[in-house]
Amino acid sequence: MGNGFTEVTNPMRYRIFSFSAFLILTLILGAYQYAGCQDTATEGSPILYNMDSGESPERQTLKESGDTVWRKDVNSGCSYVDHNITINIPVEPDEISDAKITMTNEDVDYIDPDEVCRGGPEVDYLYINGNFIGRLEGANNSWSTNIFSFPSSYLKKGDNLIFVDTDATNTDCWCVGVGYVEISGKVGFRVASTTPEDGQENVPWDAPGITVTFSQEVKKESVSNDTIILEYRNQQGVWTKVNTEVKMVSATKAQVTPPGNLLDGIRYRMRVVDGPQGVLAKGDGRCSITLGVGGLDRRWSFSASNSPSLFASSFARTWSR
Numbered sequence: 123m124g125n126g127f128t129e130v131t132n133p134m135r136y137r138i139f140s141f142s143a144f145l146i147l148t149l150i151l152g153a154y155q156y157a158g159c160q161d162t163a164t165e166g167s168p169i170l171y172n173m174d175s176g177e178s179p180e181r182q183t184l185k186e187s188g189d190t191v192w193r194k195d196v197n198s199g200c201s202y203v204d205h206n207i208t209i210n211i212p213v214e215p216d217e218i219s220d221a222k223i224t225m226t227n228e229d230v231d232y233i234d235p236d237e238v239c240r241g242g243p244e245v246d247y248l249y250i251n252g253n254f255i256g257r258l259e260g261a262n263n264s265w266s267t268n269i270f271s272f273p274s275s276y277l278k279k280g281d282n283l284i285f286v287d288t289d290a291t292n293t294d295c296w297c298v299g300v301g302y303v304e305i306s307g308k309v310g311f312r313v314a315s316t317t318p319e320d321g322q323e324n325v326p327w328d329a330p331g332i333t334v335t336f337s338q339e340v341k342k343e344s345v346s347n348d349t350i351i352l353e354y355r356n357q358q359g360v361w362t363k364v365n366t367e368v369k370m371v372s373a374t375k376a377q378v379t380p381p382g383n384l385l386d387g388i389r390y391r392m393r394v395v396d397g398p399q400g401v402l403a404k405g406d407g408r409c410s411i412t413l414g415v416g417g418l419d420r421r422w423s424f425s426a427s428n429s430p431s432l433f434a435s436s437f438a439r440t441w442s443r
């Protein structure tokens with residue numbers, strides 16, 4: 123705010139501007155506090171827990187993946203021994219989805235054109251907490267990056283043991299290095315399942331049975347037809363909101379009831395709003411906006427039909443008799 127600004131603006135207007143800016147900032151901060159946000163990571167930023175210090179995880183941001191990442195730099199050098207690496211994950215496994223492990227490895231000679239070792243190719247197996255994950259890939263005298271998906275139920279809150287069985291077939295002449303290990307996944311409050319499912323066709327127009335189930339208990343007051351939205355494109359192609367009734371039918375499940383029959387053959391879209399103004403988890407101090415891409419923000423679509431399936435129509439006929 124230099125002299126150039128005050129020269130062209132009278133002091134009163136400047137004061138109003140300052141006050142407005144202050145007010146807007148206060149409102150933004152207030153909204154974050156309301157949402158219970160502890161973090162200042164921007165939307166779409168993943169969170170990286172750097173485990174190097176051995177102290178409490180340090181949060182950083184990455185640019186690309188949208189995952190939460192727990193990382194340990196090992197830098198073992200090429201070693202003949204098995205590797206035991208511990209990564210602390212301060213989150214319950216059932217709050218994690220799309221779990222992946224990424225590990226850089228040196229000199230995994232599964233394919234060994236020189237056949238230096240007569241005992242057979244080097245086979246190195248990876249385990250997480252005793253669960254088999256896969257065989258490492260790589261080549262002689264070079265670095266490779268091994269990435270495996272695995273069920274998050276293999277993890278536990280606290281220390282997780284990453285075990286590399288170097289030379290699992292006991293050829294006794296190989297070494298494998300570990301550079302870093304990262305466990306990553308989508309964490310926290312999110313849409314766990316929906317009915318109808320994404321892409322479902324011929325949903326009965328008079329009883330679409332729309333529900334949204336969340337991964338954690340929901341703050342009731344945050345649920346409305348402004349935060350869980352049913353919409354369709356009208357003839358002009360403009361998204362048009364259906365005036366639904368939205369209510370929680372259990373601690374985690376919301377039910378969306380249209381005011382009447384849905385339109386035949388129309389593709390409907392469901393949308394859950396993310397962020398401080400969206401659906402919130404019940405008072406646990408968390409806010410989905412810190413969880414990055416793939417957190418709560420969720421869209422799916424289905425199409426309704428007034429010509430029910432053969433089964434449904436015969437069922438209905440039976441009942442109408």
Ligand SMILES: [Ca+2]
Pocket residue numbers: 229231261262263
């Ligand atoms: Ca080698």
Ligand SMILES: [Ca+2]
Pocket residue numbers: 204287288289290
């Ligand atoms: Ca071994």
Ligand SMILES: [Ca+2]
Pocket residue numbers: 228229230231244296297298
């Ligand atoms: Ca090797």
